[in-house]
Amino acid sequence: xxxxxxxxxxxxxxxxxxxxxxxxxxxxxxxxxxxxxxxxxxxxxxxxxxxxxxxxxxxxxxxxxxxxxxxxxxxxxxxxxxxxxxxxxxxxxxxxxxxxxxxxxxxxxxxxxxxxxxxxxxxxxxxxxxxxxx
Numbered sequence: 001x002x003x004x005x006x007x008x009x010x011x012x013x014x015x016x017x018x019x020x021x022x023x024x025x026x027x028x029x030x031x032x033x034x035x036x037x038x039x040x041x042x043x044x045x046x047x048x049x050x051x052x053x054x055x056x057x058x059x060x061x062x063x064x065x066x067x068x069x070x071x072x073x074x075x076x077x078x079x080x081x082x083x084x085x086x087x088x089x090x091x092x093x094x095x096x097x098x099x100x101x102x103x104x105x106x107x108x109x110x111x112x113x114x115x116x117x118x119x120x121x122x123x124x125x126x127x128x129x130x131x132x133x134x
Contacts, residue, residue, distance in 0.1 A: 001028070001031050002029065002030050002132050003030075003031050003032075003072060003073055003074050004022060004074070004075065004076045004077075004078060004128055005032075005033055005034070005035060005072070005074045005076070005077045005078070005095075006018040006019050006022070006032060006034040006035075006078050006124075007034070007035055007036070007037070007066060007077055007079045007080070008034070008037075009036055009037050009038055010036050010038060010039060010063065010106075011034055011035055011036025011039045011063040011065075012036070012039070012040035012043050012044045012047065012063050012106070013043070013046070013047045013105065013106050013113075013116075014047075014081065014102045014120065015034035015035070015036065015080055016034055016043050016044075016047050016051075016061050016063075017047050017051060017116065017117050017120055018032065018034065018078070018080060018120050018124050019032045019033060019034040020051050020057070020058065021056070021117070021121050021124070022125060022128060024056055024057075025121065025125045026125065026128065026129065029134050030132070030134070033064075033069060033072065034064065035065060035066040035068060036063055036064065036065065036066065037066055039064060039065050040063050041063070042063065043058075043062060044106055044113075046105060046106075046108070046109075046110055047113055047117075048061070049110055049113065050110065050113035050116075050117040051117065053110075053114065054117065074095050075096070075132075076095070076096050076131055077095050077096070077097040077098075078097070078100055078124065078127070079097065079098075079099045079101075080100055080101060080102050080120075080124070081101055096131075098127065098131065100123055100124055100127055102116055102119055102120055102123075102124075103116055103119070104116075
């Protein structure tokens with residue numbers, strides 16, 4: 001099983017949705033976790049609502065600092081915002097990384113979260129599949 005870290009700034013929206021989508025859509029092949037360079041206090045309500053609307057489990061989601069996952073065995077880092085790309089930390093061992101930016105719907109109506117959720121599912125899941133030849 002490949003371990004994928006989804007990295008964003010606040011770890012409250014895009015990276016959380018990406019974590020849930022990857023763990024659902026590529027279950028048994030990929031284990032995704034997410035973290036932020038400057039985590040917010042909680043996961044955005046719109047992200048939770050968008051995931052639940054798709055019938056996905058949101059139990060146990062909370063923003064994590066990237067330092068909390070530095071010692072995990074990571075096979076791929078995916079930055080989903082430009083700020084995280086610029087401030088991506090140096091991992092203890094070389095780790096391949098890709099950058100797939102997504103619109104930040106924070107503070108916007110639920111429809112924006114749904115659009116971003118679907119964009120993540122379309123582009124990120126297929127990029128991870130291609131990266132690991134799944």
